[in-house]
Amino acid sequence: xNKPATPTRDRIVAAANKLFYDEGIRxxxxxxxxxxxxxxxxxxxxxxxxxxxxxxxxxxxxxQPNLTLFKKWFDxxxxxxxxxxxxxxxxLARSARHPKWRGCGFLRTSAELANMxxxxxxxxxxxxxxxxxxxxxxxxxxxxxxDAALLARHVALLLDGSFxxxxxxxxxxxxxxxxxxxxxxxxxxxxxVKPKARPRPxxxx
Numbered sequence: 001x002n003k004p005a006t007p008t009r010d011r012i013v014a015a016a017n018k019l020f021y022d023e024g025i026r027x028x029x030x031x032x033x034x035x036x037x038x039x040x041x042x043x044x045x046x047x048x049x050x051x052x053x054x055x056x057x058x059x060x061x062x063x064q065p066n067l068t069l070f071k072k073w074f075d076x077x078x079x080x081x082x083x084x085x086x087x088x089x090x091x092l093a094r095s096a097r098h099p100k101w102r103g104c105g106f107l108r109t110s111a112e113l114a115n116m117x118x119x120x121x122x123x124x125x126x127x128x129x130x131x132x133x134x135x136x137x138x139x140x141x142x143x144x145x146x147d148a149a150l151l152a153r154h155v156a157l158l159l160d161g162s163f164x165x166x167x168x169x170x171x172x173x174x175x176x177x178x179x180x181x182x183x184x185x186x187x188x189x190x191x192x193v194k195p196k197a198r199p200r201p202x203x204x205x
Contacts, residue, residue, distance in 0.1 A: 009047045012037045016058045021105050025055050025112050052119065055109065059124040062105050067131055074139075081143050082186040085136075085155060089162065089179025093172035103167035107160060132156060145189040155182045 015036035019028045030051050034044045048054045070088050077087035095101055102108065106125040113119045133156045140148035162178035 006047075008037075008039060008043065012039060012044055012047055012054070013057050013061050016054050017061055020055065020058050020109075021102055022100070025058075025109055030054070052121070056120040056124055059106060059109060059121050059128070063124065063128050063131075066128070067135065070132065071135065081139070081190065082183040084139075085186050086179040086183040089159065089175050089182060092159075092162075093166075093175040093179070096166050096172040096175060104160070104163040107163055108167075129156065129160070132159075140186075140189070143190065145186070147189065151185060151189050154185055158182050158185075 012033065016028075016033045019033055019036055030044060031041060033054065034041045037044070044054075048057065073087050073091040074084045077084045079087075096103075106128050109121055110125050113122055116122065133152050136152035136155055137148055140151050145151060158178040158181055162175040165174040165178075166172055
């Protein structure tokens with residue numbers, strides 16, 4: 001069971017978040033995290049049993065804030081549903097232009113732990129991606145789009161594909177192109193929506 005949040009624990013997680021995201025989980029030692037947090041190694045191990053626990057807490061700390069940000073970008077876009085979906089990609093492309101952008105922390109961590117599929121952090125990453133897909137599914141179902149589950153998966157694939165491609169080429173235009181593709185997919189699904197059948201008037205005779 002995780003220890004309850006404390007100012008010291010939060011400071012350690014914040015330090016891990018900075019270092020792991022910037023440099024990767026393999027290259028950052030526990031000593032470096034402790035030094036960044038301004039605590040002793042013994043204090044760090046009081047709050048976290050191992051580096052693996054610290055990696056898991058790092059991703060747990062990114063889960064809800066990331067999802068909340070995606071939803072904010074979606075809700076802030078005043079256009080129709082295709083534009084709202086595209087807005088997530090457009091805002092991510094804007095973030096990717098920042099010199100300190102390092103891609104998706106969940107995907108990068110999963111790549112570093114590819115030979116450890118049972119690692120707790122892998123489960124956190126998979127759950128995060130499923131939450132994003134489930135959120136899209138709920139939005140598409142509310143709009144009564146056809147094949148909403150498959151559409152949500154297609155958009156999720158476009159998002160993660162764009163994360164990887166932009167990280168490789170350092171060109172956010174790929175993310176904008178993925179957003180345009182998502183816009184077209186959602187627009188096509190919207191056009192396929194069949195109107196509800198109107199009830200026939202009841203004869204009074």
